[in-house]
Amino acid sequence: MGGQTGFGPIAADDDGQFFHADWEARVYAVVRTLQRRGVINKEFDNLRDAIERIPPAEYLSLSYYERWLRATEMLLAEKGLLADD
Amino acid sequence: MSGGHGELPVAARVRRLEERLIAAGLVTDDELDEVLAQVFASAAPANGARMVARAWTDPAYRDRLLADGNAAAAELGFGAGSHGYLLKVVENTASVHNMIVCTLCSCYPTALLGPSPSWYKSFAYRSRAVREPRGVLAEFGLELPDDTEIRVWDANSETRYLVLPQRPEAADGMDENALASLVTSNGLIGTAVR
Amino acid sequence: MTRFAAGARVRARCADPEGHTRLPRYARGHVGEVLEIRGTWQLPDQAVRGVSQREPVYAVRFPAAELWGSGSHSVILDMWESYLEEAP
Known part of the structure; x- marks a missing residue:
């Protein structure tokens, strides 16, 4: 995001x-x-890779730790490490 | 704080994730508590401030700090975090001002600088620091002379930075504790004079 | 053995890789100067795929005018060797 403008x-x-x-x-x-x-x-x-794969519109709508949470959920699902609900 | 993905409020979503991780044998409650206890106990801007104050009073330590930040931190009993990054210390002088950003995410030497400020993780700081540092510094109330050279260090997971601010001129006769109390976490990032 | 020495002029590649990279968009295609060699580290672009590929990493300084067309500051970035090419 270095150099992007418009964030105020x-x-x-x-x-x-x-x-x-x-x-x-x-x-x-x-x-x-x-x-x-x-x-x-x-x-x-x-995890950083997963954070960057959050769709951009969603990425910008999430707070810092919400992005961590979302990326962790993505990574665990991709690795198939959690049993299905 | 709320919103995001899924239908559950975020706190409930985190609890659900913890339960599933515990059920899968990937984490335990004790381990989670221990991780938090460790970060609260060890990570503080006072650590970085101590290193700065030592460098201000001991020129040989200053030289070691600039040559090898990790070793100089270890000398005072501070570790550079669990994941062993390279710690680079960059020195402000009468003509050079350094500031730190992580444009990619928010890499930060937490063990030495304490919790990274919310603004450090903000889109505004991450996007603007590399492009218009003077404008950013002005928003922190820091106006530098026009001829001061500004160096912006874009950190990453492997290399993290600490700014060694200039020693205040009125500091003669102050001991290390008094000097350390002058150093703020913004000073260690370069968004304040010290 | 490292390809670039301190003081060398280098250009960041214009590549737009799939997936994670530590080569930020704002540096791509721009010329900077090697300040120092950081060490030989795993390339993150490959590490996320579970592949360990180690490369020299350089601290490279880019003038603001080169990156943004104006400004007097400079930006220093860690660049993995495969992100760089020689600049005239």
């Missing part, structure tokens, strides 16, 4: 917190744990 001004304030909802922390923990297990690789490339 930067909201420069920040509260210094890691997470802004409990579910964000849980998504982070899930991703790091899957990384330890090798499901997500050490360098994070396969």
Whole structure:
């Protein structure tokens, strides 16, 4: 997204917190744990690849940890690692 | 916070994912809690600030920090995260100002800089920092002289950066703790003077 | 053995690969200068396919005027060797 225009001004304030909802922390923990297990690789490339494969309109509508969640779900489905509901 | 994919609200969707991962034997509750405890316990901007303050008071440490960021972090007991990236420290001078972005995602040395600010992960910062850094810095209230050279470092998973800000002129006689307290996480990213 | 030395002028390839790459669109086709050699690392483009291909990686500095047509700053990016070609 480097160099794209039209995203407007930067909201420069920040509260210094890691997470802004409990579910964000849980998504982070899930991703790091899957990384330890090798499901997500050490360098994070396969999760990053999945994040980039989120359809663009949806990508832009999701928050940072929503993108992590969506990509993790995609990756797990592609690897067939979870039993069907 | 809500919205996104599927019909469940996001918090319920995350719970459902956790349950399925636990059922599949891929994670345990304890492991998830441990990962979070670890990040809260170890990652703080105070770590990066400590390295900066040491570099301001000890020229030999400054040289080591610029030559090998990972080793210099380890000297003070800080690790560079679980995935072993290369830590590059870039030094601001009277004529050069450095700033960090990750245009691709939001790579960031969390262990040393603490939680990455929300704006660092925003589309606005990721898209604009490489194109018009002066405009971006102005939105942070940082106006640099026209002849200051700006270097924008686009980080990635393998290489992450920390800015070594200029030592304040009024810092003579201050000890390392006092100096460290002057350093902010924005200073370590390059969106503040220090 | 590395193909480029510090100070070499290099051009980022114009390739538009399928899938993940660390070669951002904004650098493609543009000329920069090698600042230093970072090391020899796995190419992420292949790693996502489960293939380990190791290559030298260079920190390359691009002037803003080259990337955007104006501006006095510079942008420094890590470039895997296969992203680069010699520039005149």
